[in-house]
Amino acid sequence: MAENSLPPHSRRMGAGHRLSVLVPRPFDGPLDYRSDRPLAPGTLVRVPLGRQELTGCVWDSQPSHLPADFRPPSKGRVIAFEKLRFITGVLEHVPPLPEDLRRFIDWVAAYGLSAPGMVLAIALRAPAQAGNMKPAMGWVRKAGPLPESLRLTPARKAVLAALESRSPSSTAMLSEESGASAAVIRGLANAGVLEECLMEAPTLTERADPDHAPPTLSDEQAEAAEALVAGVEERAFNVTLLEGVTGSGKTEVYFEAVAACLRQGRQVLVLLPEIVLTAQWTDRFERRFGIRPAIWHSELGQKTRRETWCAIAEGRQQVVVGARSALFLPFAHLGLVVVDEEHENTYKQEEGVLYHGRDMAIVRARLVQGAVILASATPSMETLVNVQKGRFRHEVLEARHGAAQMPEISLIDMKENGPERGQFLSPLLCESIEERMKAGEQSMLFLNRRGYAPMTICRACGHRLQCPHCSAWMVEHRRRRILACHHCEYTQPLISSCSACGAQDSLVPIGPGVERIHEEAQARFPDARLLSMASDTLTSPTAMEEAVRKISNKEVDLIIGTQVVAKGWHFPDLTLVGVVDADLGLGGGDLRAAERTMQLLHQVAGRAGRGTKPGQVMLQSYAGDHPVMKALLANDFISFMEQEAAQRRPGFWPPYGRLAAVIVSAPKERQAEELARLLAMHAPRGEGIQVLGPAPAPLALLRDRYRFRLLLRTRRDIALQPLLRRWLDGAPRKNDARIDVDVDPVSFM
Incomplete structure (x- = not known):
């Protein structure tokens, strides 16, 4: 039992x-x-x-x-x-x-x-x-002679022979090894020849070999790897930022720290920002260490999850790669935590229990006196400030690995070289794609927007199709023939008449999504082999693995994708990246909008020219004078981050201050607003403390709940938690109203 x-x-x-x-x-x-x-x-x-x-x-x-x-x-x-x-x-x-x-x-x-x-x-x-499961049970042969009445058929002999080589064995194991049916095995048990017993947890017959296939590192890589290995060998808590340009071989470098941890007999956790990235990463791991690591994410089946969890708890599983939830696994001997692409906002859990995977990875390692490696080509400002203050160590890879060079980046001024009406690809970009196709090279079009069009409007009355449960536009997904809300997942079939005025065939899509860019590319390049890469077209690691295989085998000429194509992929024949809307993400009042856009575009640009052929990146933009565009053209990420820091420091905005969002929600707008105003009246006050709001959240209606937001901002030396606890413990509770707290918010929606 x-x-x-x-x-x-x-x-x-x-x-x-x-x-x-x-x-x-x-x-x-x-x-x-x-x-x-x-x-x-x-x-x-x-x-x-x-x-x-x-x-x-x-x-x-x-x-x-x-x-x-x-x-x-x-x-x-x-x-x-x-x-x-x-x-x-x-x-x-x-x-x-x-x-x-x-x-x-x-x-x-x-x-x-x-x-x-x-x-x-x-x-x-x-x-x-x-x-809730019964433990695994197996069969062993009872001691003593066989019953005289037992007729030894060939199938029964095969079962007994199989038990001699491996005992105990489950019914499935015996059946597979002997070729006998389960009924034959049960018959031997009924005859008193076999008896059931508890099977021990399986031990790993293969262990990752730290010396299986050591890489040939450049002098720069070897120096960084030596520093990371030293951090692991200290057997004490420490954090190192491994910063390196895209294509510099950061993964191979931190694999040396993984090898050092394995030699110590300790376990390793590697966090990736998206589960779809596990396919290519595990291939690289297997080439280096000889076996595949355990994978942990929400798509695993229940049986695999249970077996993996127990193997980790018992120390039988050495290396785990997974999403942020892998932080809560019961490691027996954790020695190293790697956070790959540490700048990614997907590490922030935005629903239920709110936490940031990168920050909590550091806490997890500190509790076991382990080492942490944060890897990124575009580190977050929080991490860079910790480096500047001496809290984190810093290793830098300034050159791409081997003969690869950084791509040439150019800007297409859409005010002068824009496409024809109803189109979204500049003629200059299309000409470059055609040149790459003639040369047998691959291209990529990037647009961080799912679906066919982000908005649908009635040209008769101007009505915009909005989600009935959220203050968000319905997004057309033409392939699936639905309209979808990307916030609450509400969907409805495509309609032909306006729900406001009843006009027939008056609904028109406004703006492009990747589906619309795919449609335009098909029309412009009819002979090209196209592949879409988006979270709603590649919904599992298996689907992503197949897409990677096609690209690697040069079965694809043009990749069209959202942000999933920006993270860590290595496609040696991809030489051109075209960003359809480089300005997307710069608008709104988001504190980190410019930083986030810079990181995303820098990462997607880094997909070009990772092999021996030179790469080119073309940014379609209407805002060429924006600091983000200037920094991208100059390939000067650090100067851009210094400018961002200079803007945040005087007002003690993160990371120079602390921030917590308090979101009040209720089924009725007036109810939410009244509670938010009551909270504001009793807000904490004092030097270095400021409460902003209440104000309607940018997404004022979400899943049928009206939302108001307050922001608590403090100096860095003031602890948020006791302030919040005293403030909210005395807050009145209103029937269906709810108060949610987001410490260190990433999203402001």
């Missing part, structure tokens, strides 16, 4: 031990239960809660490991021991949560003012399922 139920005699009055158990529910802390025996913190148990039964974790009594500013308020009244409910079972065959993971869960909850139980829920998804 996977779970041991407590016997009835243990439930007599006064018997047992008081346990603190954290459950995956939005409570302030652990709940108290009774047990017939003491259980160590980390033990997973089944407990009653109301009419439900949940998987919880025996928790530490006091979060003394948290900084004083982070500690939640002390627990309320203590329930009398005799009134406590008993736990109902212990998950005996599931590894406990290690101490450092429990401390990490407390830290994430306290930092982001989240309920610790909801953070625990992230870590419990796999073991909670494992607890």
Whole structure:
């Protein structure tokens, strides 16, 4: 059995031990239960809660490991021991949560003012399922002679022979090795020849070999690798920024640190910003270390998740590559955390428990005295400031690997060289694509906008199709023949008449999405082999792997994609990148709009010319004088970031100050606004503290809830958490109104 139920005699009055158990529910802390025996913190148990039964974790009594500013308020009244409910079972065959993971869960909850139980829920998804499963059972041959009445058929002989080479074996294993059916195996059991037994967890027969295929590094790469290896060999907490131009071989360099960690017998976690990137990354890992690493993301099946989780907890799995949720895995001997493309905003969890994967990766490593490597060609301003202040180490790769050179970047002024009416590709860009096709080279068109068109308008009355649940335009997806909201995922079929005035065939798409660019490219280049790469066309690592295979095998002439094409891909025959709308993302009041656009365009430009052939990047823009465009043309990322820093520093905007968003939402607009105004009246005040708002959020209606936003901004030396806790603990609660807190927000929608 996977779970041991407590016997009835243990439930007599006064018997047992008081346990603190954290459950995956939005409570302030652990709940108290009774047990017939003491259980160590980390033990997973089944407990009653109301009419439900949940998987919880025996928790530490006091979060003394948290900084004083982070500690939640002390627990309320203590329930009398005799009134406590008993736990109902212990998950005996599931590894406990290690101490450092429990401390990490407390830290994430306290930092982001989240309920610790909801953070625990992230870590419990796999073991909670494992607890409901029976452990793996196998067959062994009973001792003693075979029964005289047993007729040994060839199939039965094959089963017994298979057991001699591997015992115990599951039914599936025996059937595969012997060729006998499951009925034959059960027949031997019924005859008293075989008996069932518990199978031990499988051990890894193959381990990553740090010396399998060491690369030939340039002098610059070798120097950086040596510094990263030294950081791992310290066996102490440290953070290093590995900054390198696109194509400089950052992955091969930090693989040397991975090898050093493996030689120490410790585990490695590598975070990637998108799960679709795992295919090409794992291929490179296998070439270097001889085996493929474990993969962890939301697309895994339940069985794989359970087996991987247990292998990590028992130290049998050495290397894990995954999305941000992999931070909550129960590593037994974690020694190194790598955050690849550390600047990416996708590391921020925007729903449920809010946390930033990069920042929490650093906390996770600190709790185990491990090393951290942050890798990027365009580091975030937060990371650069930490380097300047001496908190992080810094290694730089200034040259592309081998004979590859940085691409030439040019700007197409769309005011002078724009396309024909109804088109979106400049003639200059189209001519360059044709030249590359004639030379047998590949090109890419980049537009960070999914679907066919971002807006649909009625030319008869001017009505714009809007989501009925959000203050957002409906996006046309012509291939799927739907209109979709990209915020709440509401969809409806394409319509031919205006819902406002009833005019027939009056709806026209406004602006381009990648589908529309694909359509235009098909018309302009009828002989070209086109491939679309977007999150709604490549929905799994398998689909992305197939797309990468086609590009690598030169089965594609022109790639058309969104931001998924900007991250880490290495296509040696791709020599031209055309950015359809380089100005997209510069508008609005987003604090990081310019930084984010610079990083994205610099990254997508870096896809060109990574082989021996020179690369070219062409930016279509109406804002050639913008600092982002000037910096891109000059290939001067650092100067641009220095200008950005100079603008943020005087007003103590992040990273020179602290910021928290407080979002009030309710089903009725007036209800949300009233609560937001009450909050503003009781907002914290003092030197270095400022509260902005309330104001309607840019996305004022989301999933049928009206939203108002307040921003708490402080100097860097003022802790946000106690300010927020005192402010919000006294806030009035209004029926269906909700208050959400986002510490260190990335998105301002």
